Amino acid sequence: MISGPQRKALEVRDRGCVWPGCDRPASWTSGHHLVHWIRNGPTDLPNLTLLCYRHHWMVHEGDWQIVRTDDDVITIPPTMTFGPLPRGPD
Numbered sequence: 001m002i003s004g005p006q007r008k009a010l011e012v013r014d015r016g017c018v019w020p021g022c023d024r025p026a027s028w029t030s031g032h033h034l035v036h037w038i039r040n041g042p043t044d045l046p047n048l049t050l051l052c053y054r055h056h057w058m059v060h061e062g063d064w065q066i067v068r069t070d071d072d073v074i075t076i077p078p079t080m081t082f083g084p085l086p087r088g089p090d
Helices: 004-014 053-061
Strands: 029-033 048-052
Touching: 004 029, 004 048, 029 053, 048 053
Parallel strands: none
Antiparallel strands: 029 048
16 A cells, blocks of 8 residues: 555656656556565555556556666566467358
8 A cells, every 4th residue: 555655755756647658647646566566566666656547457457567767767568479360260
């Protein structure tokens, strides 16, 4: 659970959804653990970021990842696999 002071610090640092090209303000976002808490990801500022509800869903349900680099830039590497396409009915 993200505390009130942590939320305020995230709003100051991120100013809104960090997804590239997204303009949703901080008031439309929720906190996201970069390393999920269920995998022992800490609830501290370096491991937290703000995502709007659409992009938060894309991370948790759409198999996208958020990565914070050393220079504090957020990148979104899609986890795409290419293989045979399913065949339709003959």
